[in-house]
Amino acid sequence: MKLRGRHVIFSLVLFVFGFLITFSYQQTKNFTQPNELDEQEWERDFFYRQQLIQFEDKNNQLQREIDQKRQDILRLERQLSAEAEEIEIAVDKKTKLQLITGELPIQGPGLFVTVRDSEYIPSEENVNQYIVHDRHIQLIINEMYSAGAEAIAINGQRIFSDSYVYCVGPVISVDGIQYPAPFTIEAIGDPDTLQESLEMPSGVIDILLNDQIEVEVGKKQTIEMGARIG
Incomplete structure (x- = not known):
């Protein structure tokens, strides 16, 4: 056990x-x-x-x-x-x-100046002293450009930088195209500035009037001028 x-x-x-x-x-x-x-x-x-x-x-x-x-x-x-x-x-x-x-057509507001030969020419006076000459046209054009004109035309024919204006007897030739009086010079630009420039005392308008040239000045809302052709 x-x-x-x-x-x-x-x-x-x-x-x-x-x-x-x-x-x-x-x-x-x-x-x-x-x-x-x-x-x-x-x-x-x-x-x-x-x-x-x-x-x-x-x-x-x-x-x-x-x-x-x-x-x-x-x-x-x-x-x-x-x-x-x-x-x-x-x-x-x-x-x-x-x-x-003048490469493009142009339009805008502007001014026109219409010049005419004097209606009254005394018989004893030289008729050349009472008619519009190319110098009168050139005087207007120069003043318009000075006043800021963008484009100018004579009797609808546009003036370019190489244009020429001269007298041919009683007519004015513009780039070879002849126009009888009256002559309307249009300018596109500010109408008020253009008119003020032309109407200055002893300015262009006074010179024309002293030369017995009849002058009409007016503003136009729209003047259209074409481009140079060719």
């Missing part, structure tokens, strides 16, 4: 000892696996974080490039806008010059 009791006790001790070893191993295994999993998760997390950082850096770089492109586009638009304004100004100047030189 005593021997069997010792065996029982010894067996019990061995059982408890084995249980403790098994329990300890299981606990150690349980503690080890989470640590291994935590390390793997940390590595994945680190990898994804690095990827995210790279993506953010790339995105920032692309954003900077986009901002730079926008600045370049704005600068180019301002440059093109300035060039367009310069072109528009140049075209406007060219058009104005073409109107003045």
Whole structure:
């Protein structure tokens, strides 16, 4: 009986000892696996974080490039806008010059001056002293240009920079085309300025009247003149 009791006790001790070893191993295994999993998760997390950082850096770089492109586009638009304004100004100047030189037709408000030979010519006087001469026409034209006339015509024929006016007996020749009196000189420009310039004291109108020339001055709302032909 005593021997069997010792065996029982010894067996019990061995059982408890084995249980403790098994329990300890299981606990150690349980503690080890989470640590291994935590390390793997940390590595994945680190990898994804690095990827995210790279993506953010790339995105920032692309954003900077986009901002730079926008600045370049704005600068180019301002440059093109300035060039367009310069072109528009140049075209406007060219058009104005073409109107003045007669390359284009022109119309606008203005003034007309009609001059006639004197109706009364004393028999003892020289008739040439009572008729319109080319110098009278040229005097009117010069004064009109000085007053800002943009275009001038004589009896409907437009005057150009190379035009010539001279007397041929009782008629006036304009670029080879002859016109009898009366002569109407039209000018496109500011009517008030043109009239004030012509009617200044001791000015053109007074000179014409002193030369026994009959003069009529009037404003016109619209005067049309054609372009040079050929």
